[in-house]
Amino acid sequence: MSASPPRILIVAPNWIGDALMAQPLFARLREKQPTARIDALAPPWVVPLLERMPEIDEVISAPFAHGALALAARWRLGRSLRGRAYDQAIVLPNSWKSALVPLFAGIGLRSGYVGEARYGLLSLRYRAPRRTIARQSMVEHYAQLSEPPGRAPPMPLPEPRLRVAPAAAEASARAFGFASSPAKNAVLCPGAEYGPAKRWPAEHYGELAAALAAQGVRVFLLGSANDAEICDAVVRASGGAARSVAGRTSLGEAIALIAAADFVVSNDSGLMHVAAGLDRPQVALFGSSSPEHTPPRSRRARVVWLRLECSPCFARVCPLGHFRCMTELTPARVLDELARLGVLGSPPSP
Ligand code: SF4
Structure with missing residues (x-):
């Protein structure tokens, strides 16, 4: 019996520019696991962008206001996603609250940068390099999450490309x-x-x-x-x-x-x-x-x-x-x- 394709939920960034800079990560995930189901959870103002990315199968709207904790709403959304049986969540925003929905959805492998001291919320943790004036490219920062911690993603990374019908x-x-x-x-x-x-x-x-x-x-x-x-x-x-x-x-x-x-x-x-x-x-x-x-x-x-x-x-x-x-x-x-x-x-x- 063949194993079913992996199911991945990406918690997308809250900004349009960041969502585009994360697209090479999505492309790397797709390259590595061509049959994977890759869904994205995103605030409503980012949804139209992700819908135009060919690497994403489905975009789920997370209807939380900017900065709102909305604990009960996150719990309900997380519970509603349980039936989708995701194997992994990749959490791109650094905030503590952005890691809650994957936890409530019962996803065992939850990866992302430690960010706001999210030790208990993430099960696979990455450390960002120290912030200096010469900051790492954001594209590489996100793409790192396609590899195990400490292993750099292969270069060059794919270019972000949006799909728009003529x-x-x-x-x-x-x-x-x-x-x-x-x-x-x-x-x-x-x-x-x-x-x-x-x-x-x-x-x-x-x-x-x-x-x-x-x-x-x-x-x-x-x-x-x-x-x-x-x-x-x-x-x-x-x-x-x-x-x-x-x-x-x-x-x-x-x-x-x-x-x-x-x-x-x-x-x-x-x-x-x-x-x-x-x-x-x-x-x-x-x-x-x-x-x-x-x-x-x-x-x-x-x-x-x-x-x-x-x-x-x-x-x-x-x-x-x-x-x-x-x-x-x-x-x-x-x-x-x-x-x-x-x-x-x-x-x-x-
Ligand atoms: S780069 Fe220099 S001129 Fe520009 S906003 Fe900063 S301090 Fe001001």
């Missing part, structure tokens, strides 16, 4: 007013949930949008409802050259619009990782964070980072007050990078 991309592009070919559509993403130290100034985005519009590019500003204010500021700074759809799309529509875009310019944010996962030509702007820690994983991505002596500080707000890492990064430099990508006219000489 018809869905075309429908969203039509619904939100993308220009039809041969005219070009740019998506700019001026938000960054983490904090203002990751956001290129609205005036710079506005200047870039105006310069692109002058070359006949239709410019769209994309983000969540939390990004609507900065996107409105960009519209004003661009003199109306850009149009904002921030807060007016579902995550699924935002992913489809990025898939339909000719190119993307963003901060180091979740949508930057979405653009990389869709393999769109992109320019990624880094200020207080490090492209060594959270790079866009795509060969069509160009990173702009001034590498100031104070950078990366990983702060949410500039601790020095001058914010030179972003203010001194000019729109002309970004236009130059776009030209090097071949999405605007002819590339400049090296």
Whole structure:
């Protein structure tokens, strides 16, 4: 009698960017165990992303508010999963509460980083390297969980890739007013949930949008409802050259619009990782964070980072007050990078 394929439950990260940086882990698990059943448990705002990852069989929504303990609800959800008889849970968030559902679901092998002193909650524990300014890449951090503790995963790791049906991309592009070919559509993403130290100034985005519009590019500003204010500021700074759809799309529509875009310019944010996962030509702007820690994983991505002596500080707000890492990064430099990508006219000489 043949053994049944292993059943794995992944407790997914709570952030879109982190969920994409975990995708190489999912791909490694799939490579190692092609017949495994791999399900993911995720907060509702991450579900649409995981549904577009080919390595995941089913996504289960975990309806807990950000930061809520919700002990009784976690217990009920865990009990409801018992019948699925998972062999292993891999817990990606570091919090204590994120390890509760696998425990309540009766899953014997529960692996993850020790995080918030989760000694009793995890049965296979990993230790993260000490935090230094030169932080390990997040992709490698997650991929380590595909191997026993202490054994590095084989390199290179698979690239994250999202699956979007061309018809869905075309429908969203039509619904939100993308220009039809041969005219070009740019998506700019001026938000960054983490904090203002990751956001290129609205005036710079506005200047870039105006310069692109002058070359006949239709410019769209994309983000969540939390990004609507900065996107409105960009519209004003661009003199109306850009149009904002921030807060007016579902995550699924935002992913489809990025898939339909000719190119993307963003901060180091979740949508930057979405653009990389869709393999769109992109320019990624880094200020207080490090492209060594959270790079866009795509060969069509160009990173702009001034590498100031104070950078990366990983702060949410500039601790020095001058914010030179972003203010001194000019729109002309970004236009130059776009030209090097071949999405605007002819590339400049090296
Ligand atoms: S300290 Fe330096 S890297 Fe950090 S936000 Fe300020 S200018 Fe940027």
